[in-house]
Amino acid sequence: MQRRFSFLGPSGTNTEEAARYLFREESDAFLPCRTIPDCMEAAVDGKVTHAVVPWENSLEGSVNLTLDWMIHKVNLPILAEVILPISHQLVSARRPERIDYKEVTKVMSHPQGIAQCHNFLRDYLPHAEIEYTSSTAESARIVSEHPNEPWLGICPMQAVYSYPVDLMEANIEDSSEHNFTCFVVVSNNPLELPESDMHKTTILVTLPSDFPGALHQVLAAFSWRRLNLSRIESRPTKTGLGNYHFVIDIDHKMDDILMPGAFAEMEALGCQIRVLGTYPVYLKAETSK
Amino acid sequence: MQRRFSFLGPSGTNTEEAARYLFREESDAFLPCRTIPDCMEAAVDGKVTHAVVPWENSLEGSVNLTLDWMIHKVNLPILAEVILPISHQLVSARRPERIDYKEVTKVMSHPQGIAQCHNFLRDYLPHAEIEYTSSTAESARIVSEHPNEPWLGICPMQAVYSYPVDLMEANIEDSSEHNFTCFVVVSNNPLELPESDMHKTTILVTLPSDFPGALHQVLAAFSWRRLNLSRIESRPTKTGLGNYHFVIDIDHKMDDILMPGAFAEMEALGCQIRVLGTYPVYLKAETSK
Incomplete structure (x- = not known):
């Protein structure tokens, strides 16, 4: 199947740079979209094979929109993450x-x-x-x-x-800023990618009820297995105020023992777990100044 | 001092609605600003006494921009939070x-x-x-x-x-969506407000280093005191990849015993703590459909 990629436009965005860093196809394989939901819908509708959207610390679009759309609207797993240095x-x-x-x-x-x-x-x-x-x-x-x-x-x-x-x-940003921006590739289509020595798994955890210390117990499941968490973010569940999901990035790929063990322990506490993706991470080297 | 409020414009935004719900001044007391940084700078420069900016789950502007600006650029404590139902x-x-x-x-x-x-x-x-x-x-x-x-x-x-x-x-939003949006008032000027029975304290925690389970230990300080956390969010520190602050909302106002005890315990672990605000929360009733 010929690969085609939607990205958050217009042409020339950091999102396009991330897409072109990871995928070396011809120019007509890249489709600019006006919004983050449009990018993802293009992948759902089959207009493209994969969507590239902002994921963290973005200058383009609301990263919350990416998360909320993935949680509530589309079921597109994360297949890869690209980290770019921000330069202006x-x-x-x-x-x-x-x-x-x-x-x-x-x-x-x-x-x-x-x-x-x-x-x-x-x-x-x-x-x-x-x-x-x-x-x-x-x-x-x-x-x-x-x-x-x-x-x-x-x-x-x-x-x-x-x-x-x-x-x-070139590169007129203040030198005090060591700033990075992250993007993810999402799709239900498989993706062949080069080897990477960084991997992450992103999960969505829904706590059983709003009791003090629930999150603390969840994190214990990772802590005693020495699974490092690189991000944790609470998002409203949309079922009312005070109810939260937690989006958690674990610095490991899915394995047969530690991760399933942590998930089983959390489920025994009454948590629901949805894996949003387990994927390689690609870091573009910083440009010299 | 005559109060004056900047808000994220243009006129007619939810941010303006939040500002006018909390403050009943005349129209000329409200100043629309084009960006979230502009809103906050207006409060720093004394063009207004207080700034009203999106805080969570926003349809207007990037909430990450609000957080990053408060963490890195301005030193304006949070004085109040307003929660509005989203209706269209x-x-x-x-x-x-x-x-x-x-x-x-x-x-x-x-x-x-x-x-x-x-x-x-x-x-x-x-x-x-x-x-x-x-x-x-x-x-x-x-x-x-x-x-x-x-x-x-x-x-x-x-x-x-x-x-x-x-x-x-009126109110054409899908009824399945119980959606709220939050705003904060920030300023170095004091603010007289009505009583509220909801209070929050927001802190920024910088972990000593990136070791597995650090966050788990931090949360233990709250958990065993039965201090409930309603939000936790990791934000890059800008000193390089893999270094994170955590923004934590605690569902309590600052007190003399529990909160200082939790902070002292976290500081003993090597964490830096900055209080971004301790403030009342105002919830506007949902419009009937």
Whole structure:
């Protein structure tokens, strides 16, 4: 079967970069979608074989939307995670001569992109007006469509390839920020992937009732087996206030002994457990500054 | 001091509804801001006395942005939480006669607003095109500005008051959804509020190092004191992958014995603790359907 991938658009997002880092297919194998639910529905409807969506610490879309959609709306297991370093590129429309910073009237990006380049903007572009866009990639699109305006955008490297823009300065993010962003590939279709030495299993735990210490007992099942948890997040169950699921990332792949033992122990406590995926993790190396 | 409140705009958002539910000042006391960071910066800069921002399960803006900004950028304690039921209103531009559903060509709202009204849209407006807007309130603004187009918006009740629109159907959300959304008031200025019988304390816990079971030990400090936790969420520390803070909501106000005892025990384990706020919670009654 020919593989095809939906990703959270527009073209040039970090989500597209994550998809293209993991999958080396031709350009027409990647389908930009306007929202996270649209990405996942495309995989459910068979328009694509796999969906790539933001998973953690995202500049694009609400990660809560990804989680809630996976919990309540679609049944698509996680097949892989991609971790990218966040870096920001300063771009102008393509022009014969490089624009002088003094002439720039406006800098555009997503609010978090602007915030993460605070020092650069203060030092080189303090006079420029700031305009917020719905994604960092969107700023490159807008800048490229107004070649006669003295505007700059702050966008991912992927957007430099996707739009007719000139790269003015690479990696302008504040150096104090060691920032990463994570994406997951979800689908009911199998996926052939390279070997990885990092694996995770993500589970959804529903506690039997809201009694003090329930979560503590759940975590004990992992703790005494020395299974490390790298994330834990409570999400409302939608059955009313005060009822919570917990989404837990375990730093291990599914095995025959420890994980089933922990799950059996939690079920004996009255918990419901749903495995959202057991999958390899791929970490893209940080760009040098 | 005259009170003034920033909120995540545009006018008519659930965030504005939360602000006006808690504070009964005149309209000019409420300042819409374009982003969550802008809301909080307005409180830091003294443009307003208090900021109202999304806190959980939001249709507006990224709740992670609220948390990250509070953890890394501003030092504004949480002074109150407001919980609203989520309900969706179907609106048209003001017109002399009610528009027939058959004539409607487009329905606009935020992707989650559209998703939460799935049954109504399937039953009454299956022929209409769906267009996504950046917030549910934004759909009311766009509809009101195009009175000659056969378009409808799905928006909060607050937007029905904020824009020149006609309410066509009230509370069209799928009845299976018992959905709530939460907001917090943050500021360094004191705040006089009515009594409440619900209180929470929110803390940020930084674990000493990434060792298996660390979180389990932290939770034990609460568990044996029978202090109930209603939320726990891991957030990256930004010092590198695999390092996490935990944001924990405790269903108690700060006291003289139990809470300081739990904190001292966690600090003895090597954890750093920062109290993000200890505050009353206000729950608006659900609208009848």
